[in-house]
Amino acid sequence: MDEKRIEILQIIESNGRIPVATLAKMVDISEEQTEAILKQLEEEKVILSYSAVIDWSKVQKREGVTAVIDVKVTPQRGVGFDQVAERIYRFPEVKAVYLMSGAYDLSVVIEGNTMQETSRFVSDKLSTIDSVISTTTHFQLKKYKHDGVVFEQGEEDRRIVVTP
Incomplete structure (x- = not known):
């Protein structure tokens, strides 16, 4: 290029x-x-989409819940992790799926309206997939930076710096 x-x-x-x-x-x-x-x-599908970074915490009744789920799976013969990842990313709640190195195979990012809705997704949909061995769910508590954009930057410290 x-x-x-x-x-x-x-x-x-x-x-x-x-x-x-x-x-x-x-x-x-x-x-x-x-x-x-x-x-x-x-x-050429190099540019896949154009998107905006939104601070949903500033929009009333739209904050929702974001969870990152570590998923351990059994890879399938001939397709590895791809088929399981595809099955997971087809759910509308799923915003991102990544193949990872380390203790877990896939990292799944989902968004829901409540923690209960998110937990139901994990128990009713994700955990029931044959290849899924285990999951660990992490709930996002606060967003500081996303896609290179810093959220809620505090005011600059306007005090004069005094050094000895």
């Missing part, structure tokens, strides 16, 4: 709403070339 494509990807990864004209100036190519590169990257 050439330098301009990588540079464009790095910029839009941190700001997916950047105007094409601004993006073109930043990478020093024409708007037409920039649009063509973006279109090609989308067609």
